[in-house]
Amino acid sequence: MGLVEDQVVIVTGAAKGIGKAYCEGLAREGARVIAADLADCSDVASAVEKLGSEAVAVKADVSDAASTENMARVAVERFGRIDALVNNAAFYMAVTHGPMEDVPLDEWDLCFNVNVKGPWLCSRAVVPPMKAQGSGKIVNIASMTVNDGTPGFPHYVASKAAIWGLTRSLAKELGPAGIAVNTLTPDYIPHDEEYAAQQPQVDEIITSKRAFRRTMEPEDMVGTLLYLVSPLSDFVTGQNVWVNGGSGFH
Numbered sequence: 001m002g003l004v005e006d007q008v009v010i011v012t013g014a015a016k017g018i019g020k021a022y023c024e025g026l027a028r029e030g031a032r033v034i035a036a037d038l039a040d041c042s043d044v045a046s047a048v049e050k051l052g053s054e055a056v057a058v059k060a061d062v063s064d065a066a067s068t069e070n071m072a073r074v075a076v077e078r079f080g081r082i083d084a085l086v087n088n089a090a091f092y093m094a095v096t097h098g099p100m101e102d103v104p105l106d107e108w109d110l111c112f113n114v115n116v117k118g119p120w121l122c123s124r125a126v127v128p129p130m131k132a133q134g135s136g137k138i139v140n141i142a143s144m145t146v147n148d149g150t151p152g153f154p155h156y157v158a159s160k161a162a163i164w165g166l167t168r169s170l171a172k173e174l175g176p177a178g179i180a181v182n183t184l185t186p187d188y189i190p191h192d193e194e195y196a197a198q199q200p201q202v203d204e205i206i207t208s209k210r211a212f213r214r215t216m217e218p219e220d221m222v223g224t225l226l227y228l229v230s231p232l233s234d235f236v237t238g239q240n241v242w243v244n245g246g247s248g249f250h
């Protein structure tokens, strides 16, 4: 019996990177997965099936209301319920780095549309079936750049700070309906080789600040994600769990 046996979990931004690791980790513990992304998730769905579970790949734009409603509808039509939503999709790897006055205006809006409005829209889409069930878990993904105040991409950092507030507000509102809402905050994970190659010194600097002095991998996030989705965290809501190898404390 897995930690999340038979649970139906939607993961956004599932096509690659950390989202893909979440899908595989959930499948190993028995969850049925809806892998949602702008990009094609059929490879991820196949990987989940190879692990012995069920999956559906859904094309979804988290910043578009109709698209998020379709994502929730597909989940309910296929599996009859939605136990958890992992709001992982973000505008991140392609973000412009540089002086604050050089952030393109349209990129600021894109960042907030995907990273803040997206988790709100996806939550809005899954809350009706969760309320009908009297249970549900929403996990919003933030970033250690908020605590660090990392310079060079203020639109991204500000969008991730908004996640901390969104989680608290939704946790208070949805708690009486039996729905838990938490934030999971990762540290730097240079899983994208092209991205990491642009700033090779960043991982070294961040690693040197950690209690555990090594590069973080997507798999380092999976155990805590499973905890927040599973019944082990049933009385935990509105919280922010940092997974950073000890680079900072709160």
Ligand SMILES: NC(=O)c1ccc[n+]([C@@H]2O[C@H](COP(=O)([O-])OP(=O)(O)OC[C@H]3O[C@@H](n4cnc5c(N)ncnc54)[C@H](O)[C@@H]3O)[C@@H](O)[C@H]2O)c1
Pocket: 012, 013, 014, 015, 016, 017, 018, 019, 036, 037, 038, 039, 060, 061, 062, 063, 087, 088, 089, 090, 091, 092, 093, 094, 114, 118, 141, 142, 143, 144, 185, 186, 187, 188, 189, 190, 191, 192
């Ligand atoms: N990698 C890191 O260092 C790091 C650190 C802290 C937090 N995070 C957060 O973790 C999460 C995953 O990060 P990652 O490194 O795997 O990101 P990534 O950029 O590798 O992948 C993000 C995924 O989201 C998808 N996506 C983008 N816009 C979308 C939209 N509008 N609708 C649906 N899908 C969309 C992309 O297609 C992509 O598959 C993000 O929320 C990110 O902000 C990452």
